[in-house]
Amino acid sequence: xxxxxxxxxxxxxxxxxxxxxxxxxxxxxxxxxxxxxxxxxxxxxxxxxxxxxxxxxxxxxxxxxxxxxxxxxxxxxxxxxxxxxxxxxxxxxxxxxxxxxxxxxxxxxxxxxxxxxxxxxxxxxxxxxxxxxxxxxxxxxxxxxxxxxxxxxxxxxxxxxxxxxxxxxxxxxxxxxxxxxxxxxxxxxxxxxxxxxxxxxxxxxxxxxxxxxxxxxxxxxxxxxxxxxxxxxxxxxxxxxxxxxxxxxxxxxxxxx
Amino acid sequence: xxxxxxxxxxxxxxxxxxxxxxxxxxxxxxxxxxxxxxxxxxxxxxxxxxxxxxxxxxxxxxxxxxxxxxxxxxxxxxxxxxxxxxxxxxxxxxxxxxxxxxxxxxxxxxxxxxxxxxxxxxxxxxxxxxxxxxxxxxxxxxxxxxxxxxxxxxxxxxxxxxxxxxxxxxxxxxxxxxxxxxxxxxxxxxxxxxxxxxxxxxxxxxxxxxxxxxxxxxxxxxxxxxxxxxxxxxxxxxxxxxxxxxxxxxxxxxxxxxxxx
Numbered sequence: 063x064x065x066x067x068x069x070x071x072x073x074x075x076x077x078x079x080x081x082x083x084x085x086x087x088x089x090x091x092x093x094x095x096x097x098x099x100x101x102x103x104x105x106x107x108x109x110x111x112x113x114x115x116x117x118x119x120x121x122x123x124x125x126x127x128x129x130x131x132x133x134x135x136x137x138x139x140x141x142x143x144x145x146x147x148x149x150x151x152x153x154x155x156x157x158x159x160x161x162x163x164x165x166x167x168x169x170x171x172x173x174x175x176x177x178x179x180x181x182x183x184x185x186x187x188x189x190x191x192x193x194x195x196x197x198x199x200x201x202x203x204x205x206x207x208x209x210x211x212x213x214x215x216x217x218x219x220x221x222x223x224x225x226x227x228x229x230x231x232x233x234x235x236x237x238x239x240x241x242x243x244x245x246x247x248x249x250x251x252x253x254x255x256x257x258x259x260x261x262x263x264x265x266x267x268x269x270x271x272x273x274x275x276x277x278x279x280x281x282x283x284x285x286x287x288x289x290x291x292x293x294x295x296x297x298x299x300x301x302x303x304x305x306x307x308x309x310x311x312x313x314x315x316x317x318x319x
Numbered sequence: 320x321x322x323x324x325x326x327x328x329x330x331x332x333x334x335x336x337x338x339x340x341x342x343x344x345x346x347x348x349x350x351x352x353x354x355x356x357x358x359x360x361x362x363x364x365x366x367x368x369x370x371x372x373x374x375x376x377x378x379x380x381x382x383x384x385x386x387x388x389x390x391x392x393x394x395x396x397x398x399x400x401x402x403x404x405x406x407x408x409x410x411x412x413x414x415x416x417x418x419x420x421x422x423x424x425x426x427x428x429x430x431x432x433x434x435x436x437x438x439x440x441x442x443x444x445x446x447x448x449x450x451x452x453x454x455x456x457x458x459x460x461x462x463x464x465x466x467x468x469x470x471x472x473x474x475x476x477x478x479x480x481x482x483x484x485x486x487x488x489x490x491x492x493x494x495x496x497x498x499x500x501x502x503x504x505x506x507x508x509x510x511x512x513x514x515x516x517x518x519x520x521x522x523x524x525x526x527x528x529x530x531x532x533x534x535x536x537x538x539x540x541x542x543x544x545x546x547x548x549x550x551x552x553x554x555x556x557x558x559x560x561x562x563x564x565x566x567x568x569x570x571x572x573x574x575x576x577x578x579x580x
Contacts, residue, residue, distance in 0.1 A: 084488045088492060097495075099499055100505060101364065107505060107509035108365075226342065226345050232353050233348035233349065233353055235353070236359070236360040237360075239360060240363060245360075246366075250367055
């Protein structure tokens, strides 16, 4: 019960805090709309207008990933800069429960991008927004947010040891957009990419959301995969957080900036 | 002599001190890794959309990534003076402002050339991009002029950083808007007229257009108008940036706001 209260309070705090951040406004609201516009123009010019809702949903997910990625990369680094990392780790609560709300909140903030790109597409590009399976769609969105937030937890935990971890965030934005099929079907990519995509929650998240919206495939199965992967990330994250935390304590590298 | 020292040595030192991404552990993922995936991402989206061939996206993005150095680098090396609280001592010196300002652009310009060249190599190695050997000198000239005009745009961003609290927000915004407006991934003809008009007034647009023609085998003479236009746009941005720098310097002194962060 205490743990749930801590996660809930941390999630609320970080959602409010990230909402006021100019950088996250850019990442989760402005950048996705710019990328969505580029994609809309590319697909319109390439005579694939029928895929615009497909593009709109994919661009929204791109924003959720960007927000998760940058917040996960920054979760440790910002605490280092603010001098609160040692305090968080020294507090009686497990560090996992301090970190988890932050990565979940960042994925939640990414919802602005999904809403933004859908509205942008509707208002400026006339993209119709008709959801074939609204209830499944409503289940797919939070499942995706949870899956991505927990993936962020695994990343954030491995960043404890590396002082320039946030640089990895710059590197990992485009590759995940590409291999998880957010705008390009995975079948168009080299064959070795597919197994990589299967273990990444955004692959199943975008599949669940798209299938529910377009009435194709098996969205509930994708929702299930997204949540199952989330559970696996949580298990891995709880181990890596503890391991890397102990390693950083041993080496006295917690406060290195 | 003193001005030359301020230009070369001062610019180099400012780059070493303020360009936060200079360490290999940041430089490699950010300045080299990210462009690889930007090029691959848009080339694959282009293939799926059935828009253009790989060469279109390789050239557009490889030229555009020069802005990573030009825009972010200038934001850090000019705007960064405020964060590090070194702006007041810097402006208290009698150093020639033009040499001081322009000297900071040179390392970022060179860095832009490196990043852009790397982008072309990646495109050649991983995608269907194989320009004729004879086009390489012309392509190099296009990149050189485009990187210079990007750096000039970066100077504007950096100068605004003397006043703005969050210059990296602006730098990010400018970088992404260039992707949208400059014909990097969408042919200018396919953009609405007003967007095309804005794109034509921005650095990169003409440079990318020229680079695409040269990579396609056109002689350099056939794109000279585009390159002169690109150079002229870069010069205008550099002048505006210098004007803003001097204005914000005097306004900062008047309002005692140089160190406000």
